[in-house]
Amino acid sequence: MTRRLPPVSATDKVAGPADAPVTLIEYGDYECPYCGEAYPVLKAVQEAMGARLRFVFRNFPLTEMHAHALRAAQFAEAAAASGVFWAAHDMLYEHQDALDVASLTSYGAQLGIERRVLQAAFQGQYDAIIQQDFVGGARAGVNGTPCLFINGVRYDGPRDRQSLIEVLDRAAAAAAIDVPA
Amino acid sequence: MHMADPHDASTHALLQPGQAAPDFTLPATPDQKLSLSDLRGAPVILAFYPADWSPVCGDQMGLYNEMLPEFHRSGAQLVGISTDGVWCHAAFAETRKLHFPLLADFEPKGEVARRYDAYRAQDGVAERALFVIDAEGVIRWSYLSPLGLNPGADGILDALDALVPTPKTPTSNTPTSNTYGAQA
Numbered sequence: 001m002t003r004r005l006p007p008v009s010a011t012d013k014v015a016g017p018a019d020a021p022v023t024l025i026e027y028g029d030y031e032c033p034y035c036g037e038a039y040p041v042l043k044a045v046q047e048a049m050g051a052r053l054r055f056v057f058r059n060f061p062l063t064e065m066h067a068h069a070l071r072a073a074q075f076a077e078a079a080a081a082s083g084v085f086w087a088a089h090d091m092l093y094e095h096q097d098a099l100d101v102a103s104l105t106s107y108g109a110q111l112g113i114e115r116r117v118l119q120a121a122f123q124g125q126y127d128a129i130i131q132q133d134f135v136g137g138a139r140a141g142v143n144g145t146p147c148l149f150i151n152g153v154r155y156d157g158p159r160d161r162q163s164l165i166e167v168l169d170r171a172a173a174a175a176a177i178d179v180p181a
Numbered sequence: 182m183h184m185a186d187p188h189d190a191s192t193h194a195l196l197q198p199g200q201a202a203p204d205f206t207l208p209a210t211p212d213q214k215l216s217l218s219d220l221r222g223a224p225v226i227l228a229f230y231p232a233d234w235s236p237v238c239g240d241q242m243g244l245y246n247e248m249l250p251e252f253h254r255s256g257a258q259l260v261g262i263s264t265d266g267v268w269c270h271a272a273f274a275e276t277r278k279l280h281f282p283l284l285a286d287f288e289p290k291g292e293v294a295r296r297y298d299a300y301r302a303q304d305g306v307a308e309r310a311l312f313v314i315d316a317e318g319v320i321r322w323s324y325l326s327p328l329g330l331n332p333g334a335d336g337i338l339d340a341l342d343a344l345v346p347t348p349k350t351p352t353s354n355t356p357t358s359n360t361y362g363a364q365a
Contacts, residue, residue: 063247138248143244
């Protein structure tokens, strides 16, 4: 089921060291309430894991279900092109109730994203990246949002802070054993 | 959310790849019917599911709704089937903005699901079962999912990929080489 999870690449949004023993990939939608619930938990997990965790966020906007999901993903891509992806990511999840174009434009100004960059994003400049994330995820078995993969394997277990830290700890320990001496 | 369910370990087998897909005619809207044979000539994805409004079904049908462009790239048509009635389907499809037909296997209840061995008699609903049928009406892939788990779209996409002939490379065993003709 996870045989074709796309490897981490240059278009990915990555936080944490490339040589971290554990890579956690989230497929998410900025308007999805369950992703919104997971957001502070994943933040706390990142903090607890420190340099042992590489966190990757990929777009999985459910655009028919969530009217603002595509715009928000376009906004995040404009932010990535401007070097402020994670600040934008946080802003979106902290304002899930205000993701209309006017709000996004105001967030863009706060983050210093150039207007023309944001306009180009809204006109579809980064839609290929968003689509690539979506299709790659669907082919790898993403069946809803948020969908988590730990070192390439889909994780369907509980998503509370303690459970996640435990499973990530185990994955880190297993990865340490696998590394050739 | 997946609930522990003693019925989840379904033991019966769905209709299997290689079998002809049984034809059927079911209501798609209060005044329209759809037959499987109407769709002949292109691949068809049949997605049986237990109920319109249960959370997992919503996620599954919502996901497939988003996947429609991918399915259409393979020329495939998606059809959802449950034992819900046409008005229930209409309300569900409108609320979720679904852009594919939901068929009502309502009267006689579950008859089509039974023909595909995809009926849960103990609950009176269709299983969460997927079929990919080729352009000639032959089942090429089937999958029975645990009732409470969204099976995603990866299996469907793999099955559709397998239907499409892979582009020939200069070294491939094309029929013109005749090398493999005797085994064909």
